[in-house]
Amino acid sequence: MKRIILPILCSIFFAVEGHSQLCADSSFHGIYTLADSLIPACEIQLKDGGRFQLLETFRTANNQPHNVLIRYNKHNQLAWQGKLEQSPDMERLAVSRALEHPDGKLIISGFATMKSTRERLFYLAALSEYGQLLWQKTVDFRDIVSVAGNFGHSNKINGPICTGRSDSLIFSFSVEGESTVGDKIAVLCTDQSGNIGWSKTIVVPTVAESWVNLVKARINGNTLWMYGGHTSIDYCPDAAPSLGYINRGKIMALAFDLNTHSITQQRSYCPPITTMMNASGYVPGYQHYGGLTDGSIFGQDVFFLNNGQIAVTCSRLRATSMPERKNWLFSVSYFDEHFNHLKSEMITAGDLLMQSANQSIALDQQGNKHMSFINHHTGMVYYAVCDNNNQFILQKKIKANLTAPLFSQFRYNISKGRFTSFEMFNTVNNATAIDYFEVNPSYADAECFGEDTAFLSIEPGNVSVAELRGNLTTRTSQLQAQQANVQNADVHIDRRVVCTDKNVCDSLRMTFTQPACVTADTFKITAKKNQFCQGSVLFYFDSSAVVYYHQPDDTTLFLKPRAGRFDGAIIAVSSSCPQLRDTITVNFSSLQRELNLGVDRMFCPGDTYRLNAGPQFNYYKWQDDSSDSIFIASEPGKYWVMTTDDCSVYYDTINLYLPNITLHAGVDTSICRLAALRLQATNGFSSYSWTSLLSGETLMGNNITVWPKESGIWVVRANVENCQMRDSMIVTIKQCGNKLYIPTAFTPNNDGLNDRFGAYIDGGLESYRLNIFNRWGELLFSATDSNRVWDGYWKGKLQPAGVYIWHCEYKFAGMSTQTEKGTVSLIR
Known part of the structure; x- marks a missing residue:
């Protein structure tokens, strides 16, 4: 008989008291106002649902640049805020990366420009979970010109990669090299206290006035993958019909072995989005703005998806109004874990955003695309979300109070499903207002969060492979680390909530349905919640008391208890509101009826077998349509029976199979009197016995030597599984002489x-x-x-x-x- 054993899915068991609490999923619009002119540098999501933000001043009332640190809780309230005031020997401190350590402290990094030498040094520091400086230092790379402002993410790794300890940190960032040598990338390894284990410089073969821009980095095993862009290859051809247009932006990935300190893989592509520069770097008749030509690739980012793919986004500084070109705003290219290209797509807005606009795009781990646009001429803000199948979930527009040029930063919070969030930085008279939106697509009030619109479309794109000029080389960095003297200081932030659109999740109740049939071995639990409780219901129970359980949807649970009995508590918790829960006690027992024909067995030739289905059922049907509870099998084969009682149908099978081996005692033989006779039957049986029918003598075993005195018959018996088989041979004794x-x-x-x-x-x-x-x-x-x-x-x-x-x-x-x-x- 074949049995299917379902896996036991483990859960924890705990007790709770009460279930009167509630949760609210809110669309939120708030404004945070700070002194000084600020630009966003970095934001990370924290494990408690909050966020940590780094801002840099570019103009202050007292001409003292600093970095602002803000920690928000998961309700967008200020947990703490402060600033880092640079030391007197620094001309500029720019902190642009952050990493949350499992113990709650924050590791931050960036660069410090020194007044005396004008060199940029690498800056590294740690903050407590409340924002206090724990330690800080600067690192001077002696073999490079300066540390650039383009940083890959810092990464925490397990294993003694760096200093022989298991808590290493890896930092990667671009550095400025000599124009005759090329750009460089620095890879620095430290422990959690900033003590340097090693540092390597990767030399990228480039041409004059080229650059390398690291956007993201992550560790896979003992390999550091670095992602970004560069111009260290021949320009990519543009798709414009006019001659001379080129594309200066490339996308790349480098794999760096943390043990051998060597580049093991490198990939480089021309992105699908194109620029409109000519060979001299300008577009004839178009405004040159901020060192970047209208229409050039401006924003590039890298995102890691749950399906293992890597998404690289590119965007333009502004849309183009050239009549022969589409108004492509973004491109998204997807790669596998080794950075092999899978597909690309282009996002266009038609004629809507043809003028100067600030725009951002990001992908969450499910592959949903989040986009925001600020049109400085019209003062309109557009934002949209589409899923990984390019179906739009949300497209909205809202009028913004624009009083100065804006810096737009896009944020998203994947812990709240399809929420999208973004920020606008509005600076007036050395003061910055951060206009923060967090929008639920299902419950966003039009007055607070804008009206629905449709302005985007998506079409296929493609990339082309681009090769580096020459080989990448790695060398040991020459560096010197020293303590830094940056100071903590307080900063004041005003918070004003413009609008909150609450939808309350306040109801969760469970019911136990007693099966109508007394022999049912499974029972059902149903949870009911109101429409504002997003996500599924999590059920908790003693998993050792069940054989298996199944949750077919977000509110239904089926359990099959062991031995047909369950007596205990079951708890339901809302995944979107953990403090909302309900508990019931279930007492369930089932009248156990079992149909069991036994295990498959060997059919011994000449025997019959009695198959018994048991007397506890109302109806029986065997494979030959007979209807008794007992069936006599007289030949080998597969037998089955179906039975029923008042509640259920039962089915079982048994296979009676023939032995796959035949017993042979040997051929009849004649031997001389007093000669030796070897008794050996077919091998492969579990036991043997030989018996002389003349003398009655019985010998155990196989391969036996005897000296018979008279003619007679020898019979062998041998066992295989549950069958005993027999065979015989005739031995004739002949006179052969003295x-x-x-x-x-x-x-x-x-x-x-x-x-x-x-x-x-x-x-x-x-x-x-x-x-x-x-x-x-x-x-x-x-x-x-x-x-x-x-x-x-x-x-x-x-x-x-x-x-x-x-x-x-x-x-x-x-x-x-x-x-x-x-x-x-x-x-x-």
């Missing part, structure tokens, strides 16, 4: 087998004498009659086990006298 045989051992234990010792004669004897001696030469037995044999006794006592010496003198008729001697073993 012959004498004396055995080498005997067992005088009166079991009827080999109890006496003597000579076996075939032929006519004229004279015969057999003498037996012990090892001291004493004569124990003597006979002149060949029919007399020794029973192992001397002077009325059975002799001890051991080796005895015999001497035999005999003469056959017509032949000379023969003498033989040897030894015999007496076995007790």
Whole structure:
């Protein structure tokens, strides 16, 4: 019988008190106002649902640049805020990366420009979870010109990659090299206290006025993958019909082995989005703005998806109004884990955003695309979300109060499903207002969060492979680390909530449905919640009390208890509101009925088998349509039975199969009298016995030697699984002439087998004498009659086990006298 065992899915068991709490999923719009002019540098999501933000000043009232640190809780409230005031020997401190350590502290990194040398040094520091500086230092790379402002993410790794400890940090960032040598990338390894284990410089072969921009980095095993863009290859051709247009932006990935400190893989592509620069770097007739030509690739980012793919986004600084080109705003290219291209797509807005606009795009881990746009001329803000199948979930527009050029930063929070969030930085008179939106697509009020619109479309794109000029090389960095003297200081932030659109999740109740059938082995739990409780219901129970469970949807649970009984608590928790829960106690028992024909077994030829389905059912149907509870199987094959009671249908099968081996005793044979006969049957059976039908003698085992005196039949019996098989062979004894045989051992234990010792004669004897001696030469037995044999006794006592010496003198008729001697073993 084949049985299917379902896996036991483990869960934890705990107790709760009460369930009167509630949760609200809110669309939120708030404004945070700070002194000084600020630009966004970095934001990370924290494990408690909050976020940590780094801002840099670019203009202050007292001409003292600094970095602002803000920590928000998961409700967008300020947890703490502060600033880092640079030391007197610094001209500028720019902190642009952050990493949350499992113990709650924050590792931040960036660069510091020194007043005396104008060099950029690498800056590294740690903050407590409350924003206090724990340690800080600067690192001077002696073999490079300056640290650039383009940083890959810092990464925490497990294993003694760096300093022999298991808590290493890896930092990667671009550095400015000599124009004759090329751009460089620095890879720095430290422990959690900033102590440097090693540092390597990767030299990228480039041409003059080229750059390398690291956007993201992550560690896979012992490999550091670095992602970004560069212009260290020939320009990519543009798709414009006019000659001379080129594309300066490339996308790349480098794999760096953390053990051998070498580049193991490199990939580079021309992105699908194109620029409109000519060979001199400008577009004729178009405004040159901020060092970047209108239409050039401006924004590039890298995102890691749950399906293992890597998404690279590119965007333009502004849309183009060239009539021969589409208004492509973004491109998204997807790669596998080794950065092999999978697909690309282009996002366009038609004629809507043809003028100067600030725009951002990001992908969450499910592959949803989040986009935001700020049109500085019209003051309109557009934002949209589409899923990984390019179906739009949300497209909105809202009028913004724009009083100065904006810096737009896009944020998203994957812990809240399809929420999208973004920020606008509005600076007026050395003061910055951060306009923060967090929008639920399902419950966003139009007055607070804008009206629905449609302005985007998506079409396929493609990339082309681009090769580096020359090989990448790695060398050990020459560096010097020293303590830095940046100071903590307070900063004031005003927070004003413009609008909150709450939808309350406040109801969760469970019900237990008792099965109508007394023999049912599974019961059902149903949870009911109101429409604002997003996500599924999580069920908790004692998993050791069930065989398996199944949750077909977000509110239904089926459990199959062990031995048909369950007596305990089941808890339901809302995944979107963990403090909302309900508890019930279930007492369930099932009348257990089992149909079991037994395990598959061997069918012994000539036998019959009684298959019993049991008397506890109302109806029986066997494979031949017979309807009794018992079936007699007289031949091999597969048998099945279906039974029913008042509640259920039961089904079981059994396979009766023939042995795959046949027993053969051997062919009939003729042998000389006193000759040896070897009894050996077919191998592969579990036990053997041989029986002489003439003498009744039975011997156990296979491959046995006997000396039969008379003709007869030998029968062998052998077992395989539950079957015993038998076969026989006929042995004929023939006269072959004068012959004498004396055995080498005997067992005088009166079991009827080999109890006496003597000579076996075939032929006519004229004279015969057999003498037996012990090892001291004493004569124990003597006979002149060949029919007399020794029973192992001397002077009325059975002799001890051991080796005895015999001497035999005999003469056959017509032949000379023969003498033989040897030894015999007496076995007790």
